[in-house]
Amino acid sequence: MIAQPERKIALWHLGVAYTAFLIGTLMGVLQVFIRNDALQLPAWLDYYQILTAHGVLLALIYTTFFIFAFFITGMSKSLGSFGPKVRLFSWIGLWVTLLGTVMATVMIIAGEASVLYTFYAPLKANGFYYVGLALVIVGTWISSFALVGHYMVWRRNNKGQLSPLFAFMTITTIVLWIIACLGVVATVLFQYIPWAFGWTDTINVELSRSLFWYFGHPLVYFWLLPAYIAWYTIVPKLLGVKVFSDSLARLAFVLFILFSIPVGFHHQLTEPGISNFWKFLQVVLTFMVIVPSLMTAFSMFATFEISGRKKGGTGLFGWFKKLPWRDVRFTSIFIAMAFFIPGGAGGIINASFQLNEVVHNTLWIVGHFHITVGTPVAMTFMGLTFWLIPYLTGRRFTKRMQRLGFVQIITWSIGMLLMSTAQHVLGLMGAPRRTAYSGYNDHPQAMEWFEGIISNHVTMAIGGTILFLSAMILMYIVIMTMFVSPKAETPEQMVEFPLAESDMSNTPKWLENWWIWIGIAAALIVIAYAIPLTEMIQHAPPGSKGFITW
Amino acid sequence: MDKKQSDHDMNLRGTLVSVFFVGIVIVAMWVAVYLMYVAR
Numbered sequence: 334m335i336a337q338p339e340r341k342i343a344l345w346h347l348g349v350a351y352t353a354f355l356i357g358t359l360m361g362v363l364q365v366f367i368r369n370d371a372l373q374l375p376a377w378l379d380y381y382q383i384l385t386a387h388g389v390l391l392a393l394i395y396t397t398f399f400i401f402a403f404f405i406t407g408m409s410k411s412l413g414s415f416g417p418k419v420r421l422f423s424w425i426g427l428w429v430t431l432l433g434t435v436m437a438t439v440m441i442i443a444g445e446a447s448v449l450y451t452f453y454a455p456l457k458a459n460g461f462y463y464v465g466l467a468l469v470i471v472g473t474w475i476s477s478f479a480l481v482g483h484y485m486v487w488r489r490n491n492k493g494q495l496s497p498l499f500a501f502m503t504i505t506t507i508v509l510w511i512i513a514c515l516g517v518v519a520t521v522l523f524q525y526i527p528w529a530f531g532w533t534d535t536i537n538v539e540l541s542r543s544l545f546w547y548f549g550h551p552l553v554y555f556w557l558l559p560a561y562i563a564w565y566t567i568v569p570k571l572l573g574v575k576v577f578s579d580s581l582a583r584l585a586f587v588l589f590i591l592f593s594i595p596v597g598f599h600h601q602l603t604e605p606g607i608s609n610f611w612k613f614l615q616v617v618l619t620f621m622v623i624v625p626s627l628m629t630a631f632s633m634f635a636t637f638e639i640s641g642r643k644k645g646g647t648g649l650f651g652w653f654k655k656l657p658w659r660d661v662r663f664t665s666i667f668i669a670m671a672f673f674i675p676g677g678a679g680g681i682i683n684a685s686f687q688l689n690e691v692v693h694n695t696l697w698i699v700g701h702f703h704i705t706v707g708t709p710v711a712m713t714f715m716g717l718t719f720w721l722i723p724y725l726t727g728r729r730f731t732k733r734m735q736r737l738g739f740v741q742i743i744t745w746s747i748g749m750l751l752m753s754t755a756q757h758v759l760g761l762m763g764a765p766r767r768t769a770y771s772g773y774n775d776h777p778q779a780m781e782w783f784e785g786i787i788s789n790h791v792t793m794a795i796g797g798t799i800l801f802l803s804a805m806i807l808m809y810i811v812i813m814t815m816f817v818s819p820k821a822e823t824p825e826q827m828v829e830f831p832l833a834e835s836d837m838s839n840t841p842k843w844l845e846n847w848w849i850w851i852g853i854a855a856a857l858i859v860i861a862y863a864i865p866l867t868e869m870i871q872h873a874p875p876g877s878k879g880f881i882t883w
Numbered sequence: 884m885d886k887k888q889s890d891h892d893m894n895l896r897g898t899l900v901s902v903f904f905v906g907i908v909i910v911a912m913w914v915a916v917y918l919m920y921v922a923r
Contacts, residue, residue, distance in 0.1 A: 630905050634898040642894060650897050678909040682916045691920050761919065 335409040335830075340725045342423050344815070346402035347722060349431055350395050351811045357390035358804035365752070365797030369790040370770045379883050380769035381447035388450030389441065392556075392706060393469065394434050399714050400559045401426070401476050404503050406721060407562070408480055410830050411497040412487040419483045426476025433468025436461055447883040449767065451549065452525070454541045457879025460529035467521050470514050477507045495845050498579060498835040499566050505586040506558040508847065509551055512854060513594055516547030528879065535876025539606040540869045546597030547862065554593040554622075556706050558586065560713035561629055563666060567717070568633070569833035571663045572640035572656070576835035577632045583844040585625035585632070590850045592622040595861030599684040603693050606874075611865040612686065618861060619684040626677055633670060661738035662831070665716030668746050673709035679757070680705065694767070697760025700753040708749050712742060715807060722811060723828040728818040730828050734810055741810065744803035752796025758788040 334340075360383040366372035367380050374380065405423060409415055415423065439461075440446040446458035452466070484504050487496060495501070520541045528536045565582045569575060576582060598607055598615035641652020657663045679701045682688050692698060719738050723730045760766070762782045773779035783789055821827045843849060 627902070627905070631898065631902050634901040635893075635895055638895055638897045638901075639893065641897075649900060652897055674905055674908050675912065678912040681909060682913055685913070688913075688916050688920055691916055691923070761916070 334724075334727070334827075335406060336414040338420050339405055339409040339415055339423075342420065342427065343402040343405045344722075344725050345427055346398045346405065347718075347725070347811075348815070349427075349434070350398035350402065351808065353390040353394040353398065353434070354804065355808055357387055357395060358801055360384075360387035360390070362797050362801035365790075365794045368770050369794040370772075371794065377444075379444065379447055381449070381883050382441060382444055384767070385447050385449050386438070386441050389437060391711075392450055392702075396556045396706070396710065396714075397430065397469070397473060399718075400506075400555070401430075401473070403559055403562075403714075403717060403721065404480055404506075405476075406725065406830065407499045407566075407832070408483055408503055410832060411499040412483060415479075415483055416486065419479045419486075422475055422479035422482070426472050426474075426479060428472070429475055430469050430472025433465045433470075433472055436465030436468060438465075440465060444883070451545065453545070454525070454528075454536045454538045455877035455880045457529055457881055460526055463521050463525045463529055467518065467526070470518055470521075474511065474514065477511060480504070481507060493842075495837045495840055495842065498576060498582060498837075499562065499832060501583055501845060502558065502562045502565065502586050504847075505590060506555060506562070508851065509558065509590050509593060510555045512590075512851075512858075513548050513551035513555065516544040516597075517549075520544035533876075535878055537869065537873045538877050539604065540866070540873070542601060542604070543597065543607070543862075543866060543869060546600040547594070548597075549600060550597045551593045553706065554589050556710045558589060560669065560710045561586075563713050563717055564629065564633055564670065566833055566835070567831050568663065568666055569636050569640075570831035571660060571666075572636060574636060574640045574643065574833070576833050577636045577639065579835045579837050580840045580844065581628055581632055582835070583840060585628045587844060587850045588625040588628075589622065590854050591857060592618055592625070594854060595857045596622065596684075598861075598865075599686075599689070602686060602689040606869065607865055608868075611861070615861055616684055616686045618857065620681075623677075623681060630674075661735050661742065662716055662720055665719070665738070665742045666713050668742060669709045669712035669716065672704050672712070672746075672749070676701065676704040676709055692760055694765060695760035696756040696764045696766050699766045700756030700760060703749060703753045703756065707753070708745070712745060715742065715745070718807070718811060719814075720828050720831065722814040723818065723821070724830050726815055726818075727821055727827070728814055729821045729826050730814060731818055734813060734818065737806055737810055741803050741806040744799050744806065748796045748799030748801075748803055750796070752793050752800060755787055755789060755792040755796065758785065759783070759793075762788060764788075 363372065363374070363383050364380070364387060367374065367383075374383070437446070440459050441462070443459075446452075446462035448456040448458045448462070452458060452463070480503060484496065484500055487500070496504070524536050524541050524544075527533045565576060569577070596615050596619040598612050599619045601607060602612055602616075637656060638646075638652045641655040644652075644655040646652030646655040656667070679697070683692060683698070683701060692701075719730060719734075722728075759782055764779075764782050786792065
């Protein structure tokens with residue numbers, strides 16, 4: 334059990350995360366009904382308002398607070414108790430992030446910021462929305478530096494040693510996050526805030542979008558890497574084996590620092606103002622980021638097979654049956670991984686330059702991030718929640734809760750399968766994203782999109798409803814394990830933090846030389862971004878005034 | 884030496900087939916959208 338102060342900080346993070354999750358999923362279910370023309374919002378509430386709230390609260394806030402809860406617990410578990418300064422700065426980080434969250438949410442509720450979570454200019458929100466988002470980033474930096482400080486103390490006290498795998502992976506994710514945020518901080522501080530408060534009249538749209546996506550793509554990895562941490566360090570423990578390869582795991586993570594950042598242009602492949610050469614270069618770098626993901630897939634299958642064979646599984650796939658399917662902590666993460674196979678494949682299609690034209694700005698993209706962040710990441714976090722909250726509260730994860738956990742992950746899977754498949758198919762036919770209900774003036778071509786059993790708004794709505802029910806079951810489990818479930822009294826009832834052993838004896842020391850990785854990452858970023866960003870500034874078209882379309 | 888020995892003894896045929904399966908999903912999905920792109 335980790336020290337009480339850290340437990341308290343982590344629990345506060347989880348409390349905020351699940352409050353955001355509750356509101357965010359409610360906004361989600363409203364959307365599928367509106368798009369199905371089955372629900373009309375009252376005049377004071379707008380579709381784009383709830384779409385913004387859904388994106389911000391789930392994609393930015395739920396993930397961020399959950400990730401820091403996981404990091405704080407894991408860092409205290411693997412490196413020892415925090416010192417007083419680390420605790421203090423973890424609290425300050427939490428409060429600053431929360432203040433920013435409240436500020437941005439109030440602006441969305443007030444109808445002052447229906448600009449979606451990507452807040453593309455020239456859509457203009459109230460300046461305090463951007464200030465709120467900036468505070469969220471600053472807060473996460475404070476929390477990040479607290480964890481880096483804790484890591485540095487450990488390194489000083491353990492000279493010449495590799496840090497435990499969980500700590501290494503946490504620091505990798507934080508390094509990636511801090512470098513990534515530089516782009517969004519630059520655009521929010523120097524472009525959006527002066528423009529939104531009226532200090533400048535116009536904004537350089539292409540530059541703002543490019544700086545956003547410099548941040549936006551590694552943001553995806555900021556969500557994904559904590560899930561990978563669970564896959565590499567938690568799953569083997571649940572299977573009763575060691576981490577498959579410590580070196581492979583560390584190499585995969587540092588490759589994410591290198592290749593997840595200089596790739597933002599693959600979100601902007603249809604935009605004018607960036608020459609094809611720079612787009613192509615970033616497409617190539619994007620394909621490099623597939624390598625560590627495939628290393629992870631290999632490592633996971635190998636972990637499963639070694640474990641299954643140890644338990645007596647024979648033949649080509651006999652090991653598969655020996656996996657601990659009755660353990661909801663494992664099954665949830667396994668399903669999360671399975672969703673990532675089509676999710677990752679879809680990502681390769683999105684990034685494939687010309688193929689992007691088939692899917693760009695269609696519902697396919699919405700389907701894509703629901704089977705990437707919405708399931709592989711979110712369901713891994715759910716699988717972690719089942720033990721993380723009872724571990725922190727000292728309560729039991731009762732048999733009833735375990736059964737409910739299964740109902741929750743199965744309903745989430747079914748709901749997501751229906752909704753995201755409908756979105757993928759509709760997107761391929763051309764149905765757009767980021768739109769409220771539209772009858773398309775009864776145009777026959779548009780009407781055809783929705784005639785299939787799968788490619789149908791009803792299918793999407795059924796999927797969305799099942800997802801919402803699943804989310805409410807999860808909320809019930811969260812509340813029970815946080816406040817109500819009986820306290821664990823015997824050692825058998827205590828919930829453990831399942832952290833696998835990792836054999837570091839063959840791991841090269843250079844893998845933990847941060848200067849190498851930060852240096853190469855900086856070089857790649859300069860190569861991929863310096864010239865196109867300079868061109869955008871030097872040859873900027875006239876800036877755009879702000880538009881408030883809602 | 885023991886470590887190396889056990890590494891060589893590991894039976895990972897299932898893993899090999901599984902990663903091929905992942906590869907096939909990636910290629911199949913990509914080719915499907917590529918054909919759609921070419922046809923339009």
